[in-house]
Amino acid sequence: MSAQRTAGRTATHRVVILGAGYAGMAAAIQLAARVGRRDDVRVTLVNARERFTERLRLHMTASGQQVAELSIPKLLEGTGARFVRGWVTAVDADAKTVRIDDDQVLPYDTLVYGLGSVADTAAVPGAEGNAYSLNSAQDAEMLAERLSLLGGGTVVIGGSGLTGVESAAEFAERYPELNVVLLGRQEPGAAMNTKAAAYLRAALDRLGVEVRCGVEVAKVVPDAVELAGGESVAADVIVWTSGTRVSPLAAAAGLTVDERGRIVTDAALRSLSHPEVYAVGDAAAIRQGYGVMHGTCQGGMPSGVHAAVSIIRVLNGKQPRPFRFGYYHTPVSLGRHDGVVQFTRPDDSPRRIYLTGRTAARYKETVTASPWPTYGRMKKIPASGALWPHGGRFTRATREAR
Numbered sequence: 001m002s003a004q005r006t007a008g009r010t011a012t013h014r015v016v017i018l019g020a021g022y023a024g025m026a027a028a029i030q031l032a033a034r035v036g037r038r039d040d041v042r043v044t045l046v047n048a049r050e051r052f053t054e055r056l057r058l059h060m061t062a063s064g065q066q067v068a069e070l071s072i073p074k075l076l077e078g079t080g081a082r083f084v085r086g087w088v089t090a091v092d093a094d095a096k097t098v099r100i101d102d103d104q105v106l107p108y109d110t111l112v113y114g115l116g117s118v119a120d121t122a123a124v125p126g127a128e129g130n131a132y133s134l135n136s137a138q139d140a141e142m143l144a145e146r147l148s149l150l151g152g153g154t155v156v157i158g159g160s161g162l163t164g165v166e167s168a169a170e171f172a173e174r175y176p177e178l179n180v181v182l183l184g185r186q187e188p189g190a191a192m193n194t195k196a197a198a199y200l201r202a203a204l205d206r207l208g209v210e211v212r213c214g215v216e217v218a219k220v221v222p223d224a225v226e227l228a229g230g231e232s233v234a235a236d237v238i239v240w241t242s243g244t245r246v247s248p249l250a251a252a253a254g255l256t257v258d259e260r261g262r263i264v265t266d267a268a269l270r271s272l273s274h275p276e277v278y279a280v281g282d283a284a285a286i287r288q289g290y291g292v293m294h295g296t297c298q299g300g301m302p303s304g305v306h307a308a309v310s311i312i313r314v315l316n317g318k319q320p321r322p323f324r325f326g327y328y329h330t331p332v333s334l335g336r337h338d339g340v341v342q343f344t345r346p347d348d349s350p351r352r353i354y355l356t357g358r359t360a361a362r363y364k365e366t367v368t369a370s371p372w373p374t375y376g377r378m379k380k381i382p383a384s385g386a387l388w389p390h391g392g393r394f395t396r397a398t399r400e401a402r
Contacts, residue, residue: 013041015311016098016108018088020047020072021055022297022371023281024114026304026385029375031112032079033382034312041315043081046100047072050085053137056297056368059167059333061140062132062239063174064148070372079379088115091253093274110276110314112307113250113263117282117295120243126220127158131240134163146237152177156225156235158217159242160184165200166333167239172207173335181210181233183217183225184242191330192342196354203334217242244295246283258285258292267322269307278307288325289395290347299325301371302388305378309386326391331364339364346391 017028028045035041052070061067073083086100091111098106119133132143147155155171155178157164165188172180182188188204188211189197204211216228220240225233246261256264256273263279264272265286271277279286280303282295293299302325310320326346333339339360343353355363378385 012039013109013315014107015041015043015110015112016106017043017045017112017114018091018098019114019116019281019283020045020052021114021116021281021300023116023283023300023304024112025052025072025075025371025375026301026378027112027114027278027280027308028076028081028304029079029378030305030308030382030385031311032076032081033379034308035080037080043079044084044106045072045076045081046084046086046088046098046106048085048087049136050083051137052372054368054371055134056371058134058137058140059163059170061137062134062143062147062167063170064144065174075372075375075379088247088249091249091255093253093255093277096276108276110278110311112278112280112304112311113255113271113283114280114304115247115249115283117244117246119240120245121240122245123243124158124217124220124240127217127238127240130220130222131158131238133240134167143237143239147171147175147178150175150178150236153236154179154181154234155237155239156181156183156233157239157241158183158220158225159240160186160188160190160211160213161241162330162332164239164241165189165204167241168209169204169207169334169338172204172209176208179210180208181212181235183212183215183227183233185214185216187213189332189340189342191348191350192340193350193352193354196340196342196350196356199354199356200332200334200340203338203340207335244282250279250283260285268310268320269303269323270310270320278310280304280307286323286325288391289393290391293325294348296327297371298327298329298367298388301374301385305385305388324390324395326389326394328389329367331360331367333361333364333368335361337361346389346394 090099121127189200219226262285281300341355
């Protein structure tokens, strides 16, 4: 697909990017910086809010801490990219259009789909209406207000994954008068090596977090979480962090999706059914040699950059290269002054090396703070965003197979 020339002048190639999360922002900034002010390419970024959501800090916001308000339109200034604020309500992959807020239609020649994921509150009856989630800054702020008014009582967190662990630690440290209960199927830190997981569990114990693993939540009611088997855990506030789900828009548009609704991509991150659509971040089912990637900031931003670079290559008459990515760490905060950083192999399995304590907390803060200045650097030096671990032999098999 290249910019078409008609009647002696260049027709504008319209690239629309849906979602300004970590992956979508990376795609927008990288693409805008590389095309500059070319009059044959127009970049439009669509997002429901002007404020960039730092998902890595939502547990901090939920505990009542102030974080910076980062403006998406301000970051885009000087890039030539256009920002459209609104909710994406439909995608017509055959007509190549996107509907915004039901009353605005944006046509595209190339689409970057990065609408991300949210907590799967639909998985358990009652979670949608009776539990708080950490899907946005607004959600986190509502939870913070509720916690600030409690003065005591019990907070139950459904889900013992990393979001649940970080939230439990933050709430327990910020509000020591609260009884914080963490419920989940797995032991917290289950994917870490034995010593790192033991440190994480000991830190939760020091903070007074009650951990109950090996349990299944059957139902959420306004004042309790009901477990499979009939037991009920009383709660003044319930926070849901278990599992994720993606928007049904991709499936409704006729794009090929997996069993979780994520767009299935080829090696270059293009939709298998509609190659003019690139999928990035949590919204994409991206297969590597070690399996399908799971959603994280560390993999989301590279996928956005790769999509942008691929679009430029296609516009210049070249073939896009395969995307390769290898994981390298799992940083977990345990309050403001403690943490665990598990270093990993490219397939995300744990290495023997890990950090703990204040060193880990500083490391995690560095990681958490890095995306926004990285976008800023990409505006000036686009190539600075194209550096990430490619995974070596763990991903090379995928490339050779394709």
